[in-house]
Amino acid sequence: MKNLYCAIDLGGTKINIGIMTKDGEVLDNIKIPTEVEKGPENALNNIKNTIYELLNRLNLKKEDLKGIGIGSPGPLDSERGVIIESANLKGWKNVEVVKALSEDFKDIPIKLENDGNAAALGEYLFGFGKNSRNFIYITVSTGVGGGAIIDGKLQRGANSNAFEVGHTIISINGPKCNCGNNGCLEAFASGTAIERIAEEKLLQGNESLISQIKGEGKLKAEHVFEAAKKGDKLALEIVENEGYYLGIGLFNIIALYNPEKISIGGGVSNCLDMFYDKMISTINSMSLKPSREICEIKKAQREDCGLVGAGALAFYE
Ligand SMILES: [Zn+2]
Numbered sequence: 001m002k003n004l005y006c007a008i009d010l011g012g013t014k015i016n017i018g019i020m021t022k023d024g025e026v027l028d029n030i031k032i033p034t035e036v037e038k039g040p041e042n043a044l045n046n047i048k049n050t051i052y053e054l055l056n057r058l059n060l061k062k063e064d065l066k067g068i069g070i071g072s073p074g075p076l077d078s079e080r081g082v083i084i085e086s087a088n089l090k091g092w093k094n095v096e097v098v099k100a101l102s103e104d105f106k107d108i109p110i111k112l113e114n115d116g117n118a119a120a121l122g123e124y125l126f127g128f129g130k131n132s133r134n135f136i137y138i139t140v141s142t143g144v145g146g147g148a149i150i151d152g153k154l155q156r157g158a159n160s161n162a163f164e165v166g167h168t169i170i171s172i173n174g175p176k177c178n179c180g181n182n183g184c185l186e187a188f189a190s191g192t193a194i195e196r197i198a199e200e201k202l203l204q205g206n207e208s209l210i211s212q213i214k215g216e217g218k219l220k221a222e223h224v225f226e227a228a229k230k231g232d233k234l235a236l237e238i239v240e241n242e243g244y245y246l247g248i249g250l251f252n253i254i255a256l257y258n259p260e261k262i263s264i265g266g267g268v269s270n271c272l273d274m275f276y277d278k279m280i281s282t283i284n285s286m287s288l289k290p291s292r293e294i295c296e297i298k299k300a301q302r303e304d305c306g307l308v309g310a311g312a313l314a315f316y317e
Pocket residue numbers: 166167168177178179180181184186
């Protein structure tokens with residue numbers, strides 16, 4: 001009998017499945033494609049088979065697992081263990097994830113949680129959030145999401161959908177967001193927003209290295225950062241803009257939660273050093289000095305916080 005946990009980080013393109021200890025050490029993990037279009041049943045079967053493969057590779061038995069935790073895009077119902085629907089899992093409706101897994105893994109506690117909350121828990125327990133009581137994780141990639149731990153407790157809200165920070169509105173007349181509203185933080189500061197802004201500027205006839213770097217393909221946020229590194233004026237402006245809007249988003253979080261630490265993860269955070277100063281100076285230009293001054297803001301330390309946080313759901317109360 002070993003005290004191990006199975007962690008499942010379910011995403012729109014891939015699923016990362018691992019076996020981990022209570023200290024956040026991942027003993028082994030396998031990534032498989034989600035194949036959203038083949039439906040949830042196919043994905044759930046692949047998840048089960050991968051868990052068996054991992055147990056096999058590690059020479060473990062089912063009984064060595066003390067719990068299974070799943071982080072998934074929402075909205076979902078964590079009480080019932082059901083993914084209600086998701087923009088990232090097109091066509092999946094009312095998927096009974098916990099019930100499906102418990103057919104194979106009877107008597108093992110199985111928890112389902114919003115992926116932003118799971119990642120926040122992972123970074124809180126095993127990353128930059130360690131030794132704090134009030135911690136915020138935000139992820140900036142295709143979208144903007146995250147989670148909050150306040151007084152040592154994960155903030156789930158009434159039905160597990162708390163902390164939709166990407167859809168807090170920072171300018172009522174701002175650009176249209178994927179969610180249907182206007183001016184959400186996500187519409188200003190996500191990787192997708194960086195791409196949209198760059199495309200608009202290029203269409204207006206602005207000269208920029210971005211066009212050469214992207215070539216014939218689709219414009220990506222990475223292209224903008226690459227051009228900025230080479231000193232391209234337009235790219236530098238867009239990156240500065242990223243720091244400004246993220247700074248406003250973070251100020252709102254600081255005003256609401258008074259956290260000791262905030263960490264920033266997701267693809268865009270790989271270039272955090274390029275807009276960190278603008279982000280911090282934006283925050284520092286605002287009010288609420290005591291809350292601002294106590295808050296430390298850094299890049300996330302655990303790139304796999306989505307995975308280890310999912311596993312931690314199984315033992316964290
Ligand atoms: Zn939105």
